[in-house]
Amino acid sequence: MLNVGLSSFADSITSAGGSALQIEWAPPAQGHQEVGRALAQLVNLPAVETANRTAFDAYQSALPVLRGVGIAGQVLPSMAERMILHSGPPIAWENMCGPMKGAIIGAILYEGWAQDTSKAEALASRGEIVFEPCHHHSAVGPMAGAISPSMPVWVVVNTTHGNQAFSNFNEGIGKALRFGANSPEVITRLKWMGQVLAPALRAGVETLGGLELKTLMAQALNMGDEVHNRNVAASSLFLKRLISALLKTRTPSADIAAVVDFIAGNDHFFLNLSMAACKAMLDAAHDVPGSSMVTAMARNGIEFGIRVSGTGRQWFTTQTPVVDGLFFPGYTVADAAPDLGDSAITETAGVGGFAMAASPAIVKFIGGTPQDAIDNTTAMTHITLGRNNAFTLPSMNFAGSPAGIDIRKVVDTGIQPIINTGIAHREAGVGQIGAGITHAPLACFTQAVSALANVVASSQ
Amino acid sequence: MARASKVIRNFYRDSVSLMQLSSTFAKLPGVEQASAIMASANNVGLLQEAGLLTEPVEASPNDLLIALQGDADALDAALAAAESALKQPPPSSSGNGNSCGIHPRSIEMGLGSMVGANLALISTPGEYAAAEAFKALRLGLNVMLFSDNVELKDEIALKRFAQARDLIVMGPDCGTAIINGIPLAFANVVRRGVIGVVGASGTGLQQVTCLIDRWGSGISQAIGTGGHDLHRDVGGISMLQGLKALAADQSTSVIVLISKPPSPEVAGRVLEAADGAGKPVVVNFLGTDPARVRRANVFAAVTLEDAAAAAVALANGRKPGDGGPTRPPFSFTSPLAPEQRYIRGLYSGGTFCYEASLLLKKELGQVYSNTPVEPGDRLSDVWTSRDHTVIDLGDDLFTRGRPHPMIDHRLRNERLIKEAGDPEVAVILLDVVLGYGSHPDPAGEMVPVIQKARDLAGKAGKNLAIVGFVCGTAADPQNLSRQEAALREAGVILAESNAQAVRMATSVVLEAGVVGGRS
Numbered sequence: 001m002l003n004v005g006l007s008s009f010a011d012s013i014t015s016a017g018g019s020a021l022q023i024e025w026a027p028p029a030q031g032h033q034e035v036g037r038a039l040a041q042l043v044n045l046p047a048v049e050t051a052n053r054t055a056f057d058a059y060q061s062a063l064p065v066l067r068g069v070g071i072a073g074q075v076l077p078s079m080a081e082r083m084i085l086h087s088g089p090p091i092a093w094e095n096m097c098g099p100m101k102g103a104i105i106g107a108i109l110y111e112g113w114a115q116d117t118s119k120a121e122a123l124a125s126r127g128e129i130v131f132e133p134c135h136h137h138s139a140v141g142p143m144a145g146a147i148s149p150s151m152p153v154w155v156v157v158n159t160t161h162g163n164q165a166f167s168n169f170n171e172g173i174g175k176a177l178r179f180g181a182n183s184p185e186v187i188t189r190l191k192w193m194g195q196v197l198a199p200a201l202r203a204g205v206e207t208l209g210g211l212e213l214k215t216l217m218a219q220a221l222n223m224g225d226e227v228h229n230r231n232v233a234a235s236s237l238f239l240k241r242l243i244s245a246l247l248k249t250r251t252p253s254a255d256i257a258a259v260v261d262f263i264a265g266n267d268h269f270f271l272n273l274s275m276a277a278c279k280a281m282l283d284a285a286h287d288v289p290g291s292s293m294v295t296a297m298a299r300n301g302i303e304f305g306i307r308v309s310g311t312g313r314q315w316f317t318t319q320t321p322v323v324d325g326l327f328f329p330g331y332t333v334a335d336a337a338p339d340l341g342d343s344a345i346t347e348t349a350g351v352g353g354f355a356m357a358a359s360p361a362i363v364k365f366i367g368g369t370p371q372d373a374i375d376n377t378t379a380m381t382h383i384t385l386g387r388n389n390a391f392t393l394p395s396m397n398f399a400g401s402p403a404g405i406d407i408r409k410v411v412d413t414g415i416q417p418i419i420n421t422g423i424a425h426r427e428a429g430v431g432q433i434g435a436g437i438t439h440a441p442l443a444c445f446t447q448a449v450s451a452l453a454n455v456v457a458s459s460q
Numbered sequence: 461m462a463r464a465s466k467v468i469r470n471f472y473r474d475s476v477s478l479m480q481l482s483s484t485f486a487k488l489p490g491v492e493q494a495s496a497i498m499a500s501a502n503n504v505g506l507l508q509e510a511g512l513l514t515e516p517v518e519a520s521p522n523d524l525l526i527a528l529q530g531d532a533d534a535l536d537a538a539l540a541a542a543e544s545a546l547k548q549p550p551p552s553s554s555g556n557g558n559s560c561g562i563h564p565r566s567i568e569m570g571l572g573s574m575v576g577a578n579l580a581l582i583s584t585p586g587e588y589a590a591a592e593a594f595k596a597l598r599l600g601l602n603v604m605l606f607s608d609n610v611e612l613k614d615e616i617a618l619k620r621f622a623q624a625r626d627l628i629v630m631g632p633d634c635g636t637a638i639i640n641g642i643p644l645a646f647a648n649v650v651r652r653g654v655i656g657v658v659g660a661s662g663t664g665l666q667q668v669t670c671l672i673d674r675w676g677s678g679i680s681q682a683i684g685t686g687g688h689d690l691h692r693d694v695g696g697i698s699m700l701q702g703l704k705a706l707a708a709d710q711s712t713s714v715i716v717l718i719s720k721p722p723s724p725e726v727a728g729r730v731l732e733a734a735d736g737a738g739k740p741v742v743v744n745f746l747g748t749d750p751a752r753v754r755r756a757n758v759f760a761a762v763t764l765e766d767a768a769a770a771a772v773a774l775a776n777g778r779k780p781g782d783g784g785p786t787r788p789p790f791s792f793t794s795p796l797a798p799e800q801r802y803i804r805g806l807y808s809g810g811t812f813c814y815e816a817s818l819l820l821k822k823e824l825g826q827v828y829s830n831t832p833v834e835p836g837d838r839l840s841d842v843w844t845s846r847d848h849t850v851i852d853l854g855d856d857l858f859t860r861g862r863p864h865p866m867i868d869h870r871l872r873n874e875r876l877i878k879e880a881g882d883p884e885v886a887v888i889l890l891d892v893v894l895g896y897g898s899h900p901d902p903a904g905e906m907v908p909v910i911q912k913a914r915d916l917a918g919k920a921g922k923n924l925a926i927v928g929f930v931c932g933t934a935a936d937p938q939n940l941s942r943q944e945a946a947l948r949e950a951g952v953i954l955a956e957s958n959a960q961a962v963r964m965a966t967s968v969v970l971e972a973g974v975v976g977g978r979s
Contacts, residue, residue: 001644002570004592005583005606009645012896013581015937016649018642020581021574024563027588040591043568044598063470215522218472379562382569389547390472398477412566412595 029411029446038453042292042408047456048310051290055309056385056404058161059285059293059349064277066211067157067164069202073149076137076166080149082113083130087145087342088300089315090133093124097301099337102180102428103144104131109182110190111148117182135296135307138283139166140275140342143178143424144301151190152198156213156276158284165280167272169193172265173432178341180428200259203249204242211241213277217351218390220270221401226359227274228343228352229420229435234270239263275342278349285309285404290456292449293385294405297344297417297440301337301424306444308407311451318443323423325436326364337426339438344419350388350403353418353437354380357393358401362420362437370395376418376437377402383409383417407452410445461492462532463514466539467499468546471524478524485526485542490534496542499525567595581644582631583607589632590614597622597629605631605686606645615688619697628701634684635662635897638669646866646897649935653678655771656706658699659718660685663809664744664764666895666931668716671768671957673933674940677775680712681705690722696730703730707737714774715741716767720814721748734758742770742780746811747818747833763815763959792953792968794923796886803827803965804879805850805889806872808865809931812891812958813852819962824848824969830855845879850889866898869905880913880924887925887965888913891958894932894943901938903946910950927965929955 003010003020010020029035042048073079084107086100096104105120108129114120123129134141141147145168153166171189175181205211216237223233239260246256263269279296286295291309298305304320307313320338327333346352356362357377360370374395380402381387387400405417416439423434473481478496485494495512497503499519507513512527519525526542528535564570567580580596582589586609593603597618605618610632622629630637636659637644641652648666650673659665662684669679683705685698699717706712715737722730722745734741735755742759744767750760759780761767770780803820807813813831820827821837828849830842839849842857853865853872865872872890879885892902899905910926917924928947932940948954955961 001579001581002564002567002574002577002596002601003581003583004567004596005581008897009581009583009606013642013644016642016896018640019574021564021570021577023567023570024565025584025592026565027584028566028591033587033591036588036591037594040594040598043595044600212470212520212522215470215472219474222474382562382565382572390470392473392477394474409566409568413569414565415562 026414028414029449030442032446035411035446035450039408039411039449042449042453042456043412045456047290047460048292048408051288051310052293052385052404052406055285055288055291055293058288059281059404060386060388061160062158062281062284063160064156064165064213064280065159066154066205066213066273068155068205069152069198070155070166071149072147072151072153072166075153075155076139076147079137080130082128083132083149084108085132085134085137085139085141085145085147086300087134087141087143087340088298089303089305089317091131091300091302093127093131095302097337097340098426098428099180099340099424100144100146100301102182103146103177106177106182106186106190107146107148107151109187111150133298134342135298137166138164138279140279140345141168141178142170142271142275142343143341143422144180145342146177150194152194154273154276156273156280158280161284163280163283165276165283167276167279169197170266170269170272172262173268175429175431179424179431181431182429196255197259197262200246200249200251200255201242203251204246207245207248208241213273214390217274217277218392221351221355221358221391222394224359224361226352226355226362226420227270228346229422230359230362231270231274232267234274235263235267238270238273271343274351275345278345278351281349282345287312289459292407292452294348294407297348297419298342299339299344301340304339304441304444306440306448308448308452311448311455314451316444316447316451318441321438321441323421323436323438325423325434327423327434328432331425331433335425335433337424339419339421340424341421343421344440347417347419348405350384350391350401353420354384354403355391355393355401356418356420357395360395379415380418382413383415407445407448410442411449414442416440416442461529462535463512463527463529464535464539465513465517465525465527466543467517467519468524468526468543470522471546472498472522473524481546484545485528485538488538488541490531491528491538493529494542495527496546497525499523567592567601568599571599578602579604579639581606583645586610586632590618593618593629594621597625597627600625600627602627603629603631604634604637604644604684605629606634607631608633612688612691612693615686616694619694623697623701628683628698628705630684630698631686633688634686636665636682637684638679638682640681643896646893646895647682648673648895648931648933649937650933651678651935652680654680654711654713654775655716656680656709656712656714657682657716657718658685658702658706659683660687660689660699661718661720661811663893663931664718664746664811666809666893667764667812667958668718668768668771670931670933671765672772674956675768675772677772680709687720690719690726690730692723692726696722696726699730700733703733703737707739713739714771715739716771717741717743718764718767719744720746720811731755731758740774742767742774746815763819764811765957765959792925792964792971794925796968797883797922799883800886800922801969802884803848803887803889803969804845804882804885806875806879807850807852807891808854808872809891809893810852810854813850815958816850816889816962819959820848820850820966823966830857845882851875866893869899869902873906873909876909876913877916880916883920883922885924887927887968889961889965890926890928890952892928892930892932892943892947894930894936894938894940896937898938903943907946907950910947910952914951925953925965925968926951927953927955927961927968929957929961
């Protein structure tokens with residue numbers, strides 16, 4: 001029997017020869033009784049269980065393939081002319097954090113809508129530019145996630161279900177737009193990425209005839225990546241596939257050399273592809289009525305937000321946490337911006353922190369051991385719907401990585417989804433100052449349970 | 461020699477795993493050679509060279525290719541077996557299973573670690589208890605709900621939900637149960653036997669099961685229902701379920717039902733079901749006229765003691781009241797002072813207190829209480845006794861902010877000293893409850909205070925009768941005979957049961973009335 005409450009009862013039963021398991025109980029839903037009751041009505045509810053099977057199967061059977069390179073304004077659904085996308089849940093210009101504002105100013109300069117940063121800032125604050133989350137346009141972007149209409153984007157297709165997902169290109173570390181940098185060298189690099197990198201990659205991917213991303217990610221997981229905060233193997237595998245394809249295109253050899261140097265010099269180059277692949281898999285699982293599976297976790301530097309398959313477009317948000325971790329020399333947690341970016345889409349899809357066991361190197365960010373990495377992954381099995389058997393974890397006897405976060409399980413156990421993440425400086429433009437491990441705040445899940453219970457109750 | 465191959469699209473395994481798989485597949489019945497590879501051009505070429513592939517295959521480097529060579533009849537089955545082996549998640553081992561790492565934090569998570577569990581014992585604060593109980597029921601578990609302060613509407617919803625799924629909710633506010641010989645929450649270690657009990661009162665269940673044990677019989681199951689189960693709006697759902705289960709249980713030959721007076725319609729339904737149980741049923745509805753309880757197959761017991769005695773008689777093939785335990789004659793010979801007229805009952809068990817009220821009223825007229833049988837008997841100040849008074853120290857009024865008096869004896873000890881100092885008091889009546897959940901050595905807590913109380917009375921030139929009983933068994937962790945010996949040594953007059961103790965107390969004050977020459 002299971003004992004919930006006074007532990008002496010379990011001891012008595014055991015000493016009387018019975019078998020009792022003590023539950024380490026604490027009031028669920030952070031003590032919100034109404035949510036706790038709503039949760040109880042969702043536990044093992046056939047409608048939710050069936051919906052979750054449907055959603056998880058869709059996620060599991062999704063097959064993200066890199067199809068090509070497009071221009072945001074042309075390929076992103078509902079992308080307007082004067083629109084800039086950002087990471088995380090919706091946020092108004094005046095509320096944005098420093099790095100996000102910096103990135104948006106940079107995007108305005110990149111588009112040529114203003115000639116200098118103060119004019120760009122004035123333009124943004126006059127409300128002449130529409131700001132929307134990447135997630136509302138089938139897209140994801142790391143850190144600030146700024147995507148403006150003329151930027152090149154990866155086009156990923158889930159060939160099982162036909163849905164598309166997009167992400168911008170990774171600029172490398174240091175001063176980069178995604179950290180809010182908008183100096184001339186940043187804009188110059190973005191221009192080069194649009195004019196040289198994008199056409200070369202477009203031609204290369206075309207020559208490859210597309211590239212299966214799921215198997216590449218699976219391979220990288222077996223090579224020590226978790227494809228969120230460590231992408232060394234995946235970037236190398238990608239480059240390995242790309243080089244010969246590039247050489248078969250008509251790209252000038254000087255450009256090929258520059259492109260290869262650029263990719264080879266950025267261990268995180270694959271991150272944006274990993275994110276787009278995850279987005280494609282999760283969008284396939286979205287909008288299943290009654291499902292309690294999380295389909296997005298994202299942060300805008302002010303708020304942390306999640307979306308759930310069974311509650312449609314709604315975001316459940318709360319203040320985003322500050323990440324503690326390891327900092328580059330000269331920086332401390334006091335310099336850190338609160339958690340930022342759409343990259344937690346990787347954890348949502350069962351990689352990143354959820355596949356930490358694949359990537360013991362990552363636990364060093366919290367001074368941990370390889371066993372901690374395994375423990376972190378194991379903890380995630382208790383809040384997920386299943387395992388993605390495509391993403392195997394060598395150190396766990398090739399078990400699949402835990403995937404499909406169930407809001408019910410998070411709220412019931414209080415186990416928070418773990419997220420591996422980079423840390424941006426809180427001031428625009430300084431760039432990445434460290435990396436660490438953080439946890440998705442429970443409040444988002446508590447709200448989501450409440451909302452899902454209402455939806456489920458009204459449909460019965 | 462035949463060959464067969466199969467492509468599994470977009471399925472990645474590292475090369476070492478693939479080599480292992482290949483050797484596993486080679487051991488399948490009828491297979492001579494086997495290979496599992498990622499279908500890169502190179503690898504496919506190797507297979508062709510090895511003669512495992514004769515036809516060209518359409519496969520990409522992201523696809524997994526299985527190629528087999530062996531008996532023509534066996535290959536299809538072997539391919540299917542190979543594919544299903546591939547898709548099977550790897551076996552759990554340390555570092556992979558749910559067993560390592562985190563302790564279970566929810567009922568669902570607990571079920572992951574203890575797959576065979578079929579009961580959840582819930583004792584969380586009341587405001588969270590209904591939700592936990594619902595989760596347990598939804599996951600297919602029976603529920604024992606120890607928590608109190610669960611709203612009646614929740615109790616009704618839980619019990620109806622459970623009933624529809626053939627599960628039972630014991631409680632809320634269910635303090636005692638013995639399931640398959642295992643005592644749950646506040647319960648005693650009783651011998652196993654043929655008597656099944658369903659009780660809406662925890663201490664009632666403890667009294668009946670302990671007396672059955674004391675008188676040589678045993679218990680098959682003791683099912684608690686919680687105190688509100690026989691409320692009109694709940695309808696006795698759990699008692700009816702318990703009765704039905706015991707009626708069907710082959711190891712139960714006698715059934716006992718215990719409750720405070722149920723609502724008349726619920727009583728009717730329960731008695732009707734009891735009458736049709738197909739086994740003798742003993743019913744103790746405390747305070748209900750036995751004539752209204754009696755049926756062809758239903759024996760009405762006035763007290764908990766009667767219920768236990770009747771059940772033991774029936775279990776031994778005798779008629780209730782025929783033979784059975786003897787009740788020793790009793791007289792208290794020490795003289796009382798003329799003003800010593802009253803009984804003061806200091807109870808830790810609510811049902812004992814209620815039963816004492818009922819029995820004393822019958823003999824002595826008005827008996828005051830904090831939990832009175834009739835509204836007119838309510839004590840205006842629960843901290844001060846008057847005339848004949850019985851106090852339930854387990855009442856919420858006393859337990860707020862402190863443990864139950866079965867665990868923490870301080871409150872009763874203080875009250876005992878106070879009563880002993882009252883010149884009008886003739887008898888102090890006490891219950892001592894053993895078993896799991898209770899204090900590990902109640903006598904140890906009580907004896908010094910009892911001695912002090914007697915000294916106090918002695919100094920005032922009085923004899924004080926301290927009458928009590930121990931509800932427990934020889935197998936209880938506190939040990940019945942050790943507890944009884946310690947109390948007896950301290951001068952406590954011990955009965956076997958509450959009803960006996962009440963009778964003794966009554967006779968003390970009635971006889972004293974004669975001795976003292978008062979009318």
